[in-house]
Amino acid sequence: MKVYKKIILPKGFKASGISAGIKRGAKPDLALIFSKKPAKAAALFTTNKIKAAHIKVCLKHLKNSDSFNALMINSGNANCFTGDKGMHDAEAIMAQLAKKLNFKKDNILIASTGIIGKSLPVDKIKRAIPLLVGALSSKGLISAVRAIMTTDTFPKIATRRINIAGKKVFICGFAKGAGMISPNMACAEHRRSATMLCFILTDASISQRALKQALNSAVEDSFHCITVDGCMSTNDTVIALANGAAENISVDKNKNFNLFALTLKNICLELAKMIIKDAEGATKFIEIKVKGAKTTQEAKKAALAVANSNLFKTAIYGKNPNFGRIVQAIGASGIDVKEKDLKIKLSPLNKKNVFVEVDINKGKACTKVYTSDLTPEYIKINAEYN
């Protein structure tokens, strides 16, 4: 626990996390991030056709406003498949929070994770808002992170400090994962899922355009490279907030942008790997590298096919070096591959970390994806979740 106490927030941010009674047993389930200085925002959401209410509400607020002061997150209830009522519920909670904080509702973002198909306990959440706001603190990050956990067994936080033209800029990311993890997200304009929630806070001064560009690229090479169970969630959300409190020259292009973007990618990859290390029931951390592809996309398609194969994942759990199941998954992945070109390497299975390398000998593109094994414990967790 000691290590988490040292974790600080970027300049100008405060956070809190409390129990609002959404989950049973007084577990933390409501988190708030606050920045008095308005923050630029970039966001990506699930491409599942059924989207949680918070996503529809966020998309509206992101359209109406270009700066944000607060981000509220609840666990224990996904507020998904809750129809118009779900959106009204989210808006009602945000209105209450806006009033308490003395900002406009449009300057607030919201996210939910938990059971699909149940209405939010609006009154409980509204009643908890004064306590939540009162608990805001520059040391409150760990409380917020604990409040967004569902089946996670540990809080997931990654931080980096960089230097932008003489000014110290701090970037802090936190996430929750565990199950229903197979993210494939899109930002509001373009198209492009787990309940995976990830939030990036930074005191960098950066344009919204540059923040979006850096976030899209970071997510593509991190969260889009992990899968626990191949189930793309209705709630996947990544939101980055940059409040400019570091007072650096704006990170917009060239080497400053490249440094910021690379740092953001490293944070996202660290968090993505934590999600896999904490995957429901996992006993193994599996890295699958596919090389010799014509394109990175092709390599990813092949690698994710192996990562999502129940037969491969159970074999790894059983320490059973059945490379035939890798062959089967590659062949069924939809990419074009020839038997004679296929070379497979598998590291010893008695270790916690397992490495698979598949060479399809067609081209020069390469990618890595990360997954966990499929275990009786995964089934226990998900058979009993309700």
Add this chain to the structure above:
Amino acid sequence: MKVYKKIILPKGFKASGISAGIKRGAKPDLALIFSKKPAKAAALFTTNKIKAAHIKVCLKHLKNSDSFNALMINSGNANCFTGDKGMHDAEAIMAQLAKKLNFKKDNILIASTGIIGKSLPVDKIKRAIPLLVGALSSKGLISAVRAIMTTDTFPKIATRRINIAGKKVFICGFAKGAGMISPNMACAEHRRSATMLCFILTDASISQRALKQALNSAVEDSFHCITVDGCMSTNDTVIALANGAAENISVDKNKNFNLFALTLKNICLELAKMIIKDAEGATKFIEIKVKGAKTTQEAKKAALAVANSNLFKTAIYGKNPNFGRIVQAIGASGIDVKEKDLKIKLSPLNKKNVFVEVDINKGKACTKVYTSDLTPEYIKINAEYN
């Protein structure tokens, strides 16, 4: 056991099944089907890009010959990812069998199921051929069916007798399944996979064209509607042999063809459901109906997405009526669907048979697919398989 003794073969067919020592412990692992009268053949094979050696050899023989006298099947070894050696091994065994039976090698078909990536024990199989041929009998079907089983717990046989213009025609199908079951097959010419092996034997007189047409349609509405684990095998094979011994007028069109095709479809659907009932580790038989789709294809895509969802399958195992996981799977399936249009019904989960009905309210197309729950026993079987 008594029921199997009554099962007879269509006129002119003999069968046998013995232990050739491919599997450990003297289990049956080699089967032979024989018809002195040459049989017309229709076949479908996996669309996995990595195909077992027997598929490549069968495709060659199906090109060189239009009638067949024998079909040899081994379990315990998939002869897949075995390169050119795998094909030479299969051909060497067939040459030995052809010599013993006094037919051309091209008049023989072959199929394998078992571990991927190991060479066939050619010498053991060759040595077993005299015993295998010697055991051929019109009562040998059950021995043959037992010899093609892998993790199956019971033999799968379905039979029907029909009347074609005054002549009795008999159709008999047998199959093995259990794991790596997500069939999507194609016939030799077109394009269109479990290790699922299914063989149909009939004494019908029918043209090859009509037999192919009936088989394609039957498979589309049966084996292509089941999934155990979403893993399309390298070895999936369906072969139908019709030797004409019933001496009916050729079943080629109109009502005779329709009766034959419908009967074949019913046999395939009965076998497909048996594969799901015997799915590795299954405690539930799940029927998923999707209606209100624009096309049958769209309905199937949505239904298979639910059927292949680990979260849905573990919930059903846990008797946990978490319809949110059905919502998630439909939304992630790739079909276009609106939250307000989606209606879900789920039967009580305390029964062995579970029914799910999803109405997407877009059109009039409808389909049913069949799957099993995901259980700790599935993991145990597949963790320890080697």
